[in-house]
Amino acid sequence: MKKSFNLGKLFGIQFRLHYTWFIIFIIVTIALVSPNYSRWNYWIIGIITSLLFFASVVAHELAHSLVGRANGVPIDNITLFIFGGVAQITREATRANAELKMAAAGPACSLIIGGLFGLIFWLSRLHVPEPIATLILWLAFMNGMLAVFNLIPGFPLDGGRVLRSVLWRITGNYNRSTRIAARLGQVIGYLFILGGLSIIILRPFDLSWFDGLWIIVIGWFLAEVATASYHQIQQQGTFNSFADPEAAVSDRSMVNPDTDSS
Numbered sequence: 001m002k003k004s005f006n007l008g009k010l011f012g013i014q015f016r017l018h019y020t021w022f023i024i025f026i027i028v029t030i031a032l033v034s035p036n037y038s039r040w041n042y043w044i045i046g047i048i049t050s051l052l053f054f055a056s057v058v059a060h061e062l063a064h065s066l067v068g069r070a071n072g073v074p075i076d077n078i079t080l081f082i083f084g085g086v087a088q089i090t091r092e093a094t095r096a097n098a099e100l101k102m103a104a105a106g107p108a109c110s111l112i113i114g115g116l117f118g119l120i121f122w123l124s125r126l127h128v129p130e131p132i133a134t135l136i137l138w139l140a141f142m143n144g145m146l147a148v149f150n151l152i153p154g155f156p157l158d159g160g161r162v163l164r165s166v167l168w169r170i171t172g173n174y175n176r177s178t179r180i181a182a183r184l185g186q187v188i189g190y191l192f193i194l195g196g197l198s199i200i201i202l203r204p205f206d207l208s209w210f211d212g213l214w215i216i217v218i219g220w221f222l223a224e225v226a227t228a229s230y231h232q233i234q235q236q237g238t239f240n241s242f243a244d245p246e247a248a249v250s251d252r253s254m255v256n257p258d259t260d261s262s
Contacts, residue, residue, distance in 0.1 A: 003016040003019050004079050009061075010062065010063065011065075013062070013075050013078055015077065015078050015079075016077055016079040016080070017080050018079050018081035020081045020082035021080050021081055021082060023082055025054065028050045028053065029043075029046045029050045032045075032046035032050065032135065033046040041131070045132060046135075051141060052139055053142055053143075055085075056142075056143050057085055057146070059109055059113060060084075060107075060110050060113075060150075061084075061106065063105040063106050064087055064103075064106045065078060065087050067102050067105035068087075068093070068105075071093065071095070071101055072094065072098060073089055073091060073093050073102060075088070075089055076088045076089060078088055081234035082147075083221055090097070092174075093098055093165075096166075096168040096169040099161060099168065100165035100166070102170075102176075103158045103159075105127070105230075106147075106158050107148075107151050107158050107159075108147075110143045110144070110147035110150070111144065111147045113143045114144040114147065117137075117140035117143060118137075120136055120140075121137045124136070133208070153188075154184045154222065155181035155182045155184065155185035155225075156182075156187070156225045156226060156229060160181045160182075160184065160185050161176060161181070163181050164178055164180075165177075166253075167180055178229065182227070183226075184226075185191060185225070185226030185229070188222060188226075189219045189220065189221070189223025189224070189226055190219065192215055192222060193223070194219075195215055195219070196211075196212040196214070196216030196218075197212065198212070199215060200212035200213065
């Protein structure tokens with residue numbers, strides 16, 4: 001991704017920060033502090049909580065990358081941006097099992113982190129100030145939601161990659177499996193947009209127009225990335241139809257962004 005700067009390396013993987021990350025960081029922090037804007041301690045707790053949440057996103061992406069690397073998928077770098085993280089790889093998985101393990105690693109990591117924060121909340125709820133306990137619970141909830149959201153079965157979400165790996169395993173055809181998962185990702189993206197519009201118009205469950213707008217933006221992003229993936233497969237034609245589960249990729253040496261929203 002352009003307009004990003006290097007943060008350093010972790011486990012040999014280069015991490016980058018896109019300028020849009022600051023937008024979501026400010027939004028999350030303000031939401032956590034609201035309505036106690038005049039109390040400095042809430043700002044400190046809110047900023048720390050936001051940083052811990054984004055550390056959780058880094059762990060999610062790192063889980064994908066380390067499992068992918070262990071299964072023969074080279075990881076070039078990870079960029080954090082407004083929707084989470086994107087891992088840039090130099091070669092797609094050549095086996096359905098490797099794809100499945102790599103896709104499932106992120107949500108599994110988020111569930112573990114969410115469970116740890118939930119355990120911390122349960123153990124400390126009577127011994128820490130209410131604002132801190134509430135934000136620990138928020139971290140537990142958000143990590144759980146991060147896992148659940150990413151398991152939606154539409155490409156490029158982790159659930160869509162899990163679906164692609166299962167279809168790939170059944171059909172032996174990588175391109176066909178990607179087309180199906182990408183099409184489903186498009187449908188899910190459009191449903192998000194429709195849901196966001198409904199929230200703006202109807203305001204159900206006391207949701208605000210901003211909630212609806214945010215869901216529309218997420219839906220647009222999912223639909224766009226799924227559409228790009230679908231067109232990429234169309235252009236590739238019959239390349240990478242891995243009938244042999246042990247087949248190696250030799251014709252795709254170009255860096256291929258492998259997007260995960262985290």
